[in-house]
Amino acid sequence: MKKNIAIIMGGYSSEADISIKSGNVVYDNLDKEKYTAYRVLISTEKWVALDADGTAYPIDKNNFSFLLQDASILFDCVFNAIHGAPGENGELLAYFNLINLKHTSASFYQMALTYNKRDTLCVVKAYGIQTATAVYLNKGAAIDLDTIIAKVGLPCFIKPNKAGSSFGISKVYSREAILPAIALAYKEDSEILIESFLKGIEVSVGVISYQGVTTVLPITEIVSENDFFDYDAKYNGKSKEITPARITKEQRKKVEEAAKNVYEILNLTGFSRSEFIFVNEEPYFLEINMVPGLTTQSILPQQALAAGISLADLFDNAIVSALQ
Structure with missing residues (x-):
């Protein structure tokens, strides 16, 4: 009997559009003889399952199901393609753990x-x-430029602590550029890292x-x-x-x-x-x-292909491992 697979994509971060591209690649490459796959779009406004035609059906958050032609569709496994919150930071995975729903990522604590x-x-x-030498700052904390430069030197990298796809990252060459780069990083997260250039x-x-x-x-x-x-x-x-x-x-x-x-x-x-x-x-x-990019141009799929692992095999292995 075919397994029902939810491919979750989207999310709450700046990486939502990239996540949707990854999710669609997973959907296109899953074995249709083995799995009945549904794309599930997660956003701050709604959680919806999409059928093959793109028709949206609201997700029941009590058990992560949805109604299709008066039949309740329950999932056997979730394929996590969400870059950033709430899929990559463990939040959504803790919810799946509570409702006993298997997923393709590491445990919620490891993901967090x-x-x-x-x-x-x-x-x-x-x-x-x-690792690189680093200074850590929380939003609102005092900023001592002399101490920062003495520890990490110039140039240095300033980046959000919890963000992906290089959003909010700056390479800084001068003392004058540090504060604007910190402000940019704080737009993505309330915690930042300032690291030495390697x-x-x-x-x-x-x-x-x-x-x-x-x-x-x-x-x-x-x-x-x-x-x-x-x-x-x-x-x-x-x-x-x-x-x-x-x-x-x-x-x-x-x-x-x-x-x-x-x-x-x-x-x-x-x-x-x-x-x-x-x-x-x-x-x-x-x-x-x-949750690395999973499009055909993304690095991890390129590496898998170089190892002789097709996208279909890569994604199938993730689901089989989760179900076991």
């Missing part, structure tokens, strides 16, 4: 932890994972649970035409994403080990994509994305 860049860095550093090769490492085994996918090298891998570089063709990365065998071994360690240290399941920069041949961990 990894969505918080500051907390993730604090945890992995305790296990010897190398010069070196940037790579993205996909780690997934595939057929029950923690698997490191072929590594992607990021070469941005812009000053850094910002929104424009990610989504408007202003970067080269080279898979496999042009790194040495020793570099590959080190970053594969570091990415797998991060995945296991944080007790993760499902998809992940970690970002690293090599400094003096050593990989420095930047952040981890637990």
